[in-house]
Amino acid sequence: MSAVIEFADVTVRRGDALLLDNVNWTVREGERWVLLGPNGAGKTTLMSVASAQMHPTSGVAGILGEVLGAVDVFDLRPRIGLTSAVLAERIPRGETVRDLVVSAAYGVVGRWREEYDEMDHAQAEALLSELGCGGFMDRTFGTLSEGERKRVQIARALMTDPELLLLDEPGAGLDLGGREDLVSTLAVLAYDESSPATVLVSHHVEEIPPGFTHALVLKDGRVMAAGPIDEVITDSVLSATFGMPLRVTHEDGRWQARRSHRHLG
Numbered sequence: 001m002s003a004v005i006e007f008a009d010v011t012v013r014r015g016d017a018l019l020l021d022n023v024n025w026t027v028r029e030g031e032r033w034v035l036l037g038p039n040g041a042g043k044t045t046l047m048s049v050a051s052a053q054m055h056p057t058s059g060v061a062g063i064l065g066e067v068l069g070a071v072d073v074f075d076l077r078p079r080i081g082l083t084s085a086v087l088a089e090r091i092p093r094g095e096t097v098r099d100l101v102v103s104a105a106y107g108v109v110g111r112w113r114e115e116y117d118e119m120d121h122a123q124a125e126a127l128l129s130e131l132g133c134g135g136f137m138d139r140t141f142g143t144l145s146e147g148e149r150k151r152v153q154i155a156r157a158l159m160t161d162p163e164l165l166l167l168d169e170p171g172a173g174l175d176l177g178g179r180e181d182l183v184s185t186l187a188v189l190a191y192d193e194s195s196p197a198t199v200l201v202s203h204h205v206e207e208i209p210p211g212f213t214h215a216l217v218l219k220d221g222r223v224m225a226a227g228p229i230d231e232v233i234t235d236s237v238l239s240a241t242f243g244m245p246l247r248v249t250h251e252d253g254r255w256q257a258r259r260s261h262r263h264l265g
């Protein structure tokens with residue numbers, strides 16, 4: 001299995017601040033990773049490097065067999081599917097869902113001037129259906145609920161057949177129903193062997209979809225633990241990361257973490 005992400009001692013520094021501190025991380029084809037950590041841990045920074053939007057200050061960032069700094073990022077970026085709050089803000093609210101997804105094939109936001117061929121439309125419709133968006137393809141983005149928007153953005157990120165899919169906090173701002181819909185959608189993707197290697201950034205273990213295989217936990221820019229999910233999402237790793245006694249359970253493919261009050265009783 002070849003590496004999709006291969007980071008060696010990746011460090012990002014801004015002034016005196018160390019945003020990432022000697023991160024070593026390998027993601028292989030077929031793996032589905034969740035990236036967890038407290039606010040300010042460096043998750044978005046790590047996604048910025050993994051999506052070829054930011055170069056490390058030092059270390060080697062290998063992505064899809066290329067090394068950042070020795071490759072034209074404009075060749076690399078189209079091979080990576082990305083969803084993030086920053087990208088979502090740029091989406092015109094009057095754009096229809098169908099056009100928003102189909103236009104990804106051309107790397108543009110906003111359906112102006114391009115002519116899309118029938119195959120692109122068929123692929124966009126298939127992706128939207130797979131992601132549970134079949135019922136509102138002709139609505140405008142601005143009329144969708146937050147959960148629906150998140151799923152449409154994932155469909156758009158998949159439209160270019162990326163070799164790596166990076167989802168930066170798709171669960172943010174969703175209510176319980178929206179979160180559960182998203183978790184189900186991501187579980188379908190995770191179990192689909194044709195899906196690309198995936199990294200999902202989250203704040204909550206409850207958002208980890210069934211089918212996710214690996215986890216990386218960050219704190220203060222450093223890797224607290226990384227590897228197969230059962231070995232990483234544990235009482236001791238999460239307690240050390242969040243600075244409180246936490247108890248983790250794993251049932252029916254879903255994870256839960258809550259503060260342990262055993263020491264009080």
Ligand SMILES: Nc1ncnc2c1ncn2[C@@H]1O[C@H](COP(=O)(O)OP(=O)(O)OP(=O)(O)O)[C@@H](O)[C@H]1O
Nearest residue numbers: 014015017019037038039040041042043044045046
């Ligand atoms: N240009 C910068 N200069 C100094 N510090 C920065 C800069 N950009 C980000 N930071 C800091 O780096 C740290 C990591 O930020 P990052 O956004 O990667 O964390 P995160 O884990 O995604 O956080 P959150 O969960 O809150 O979204 C934060 O403490 C942030 O304030």
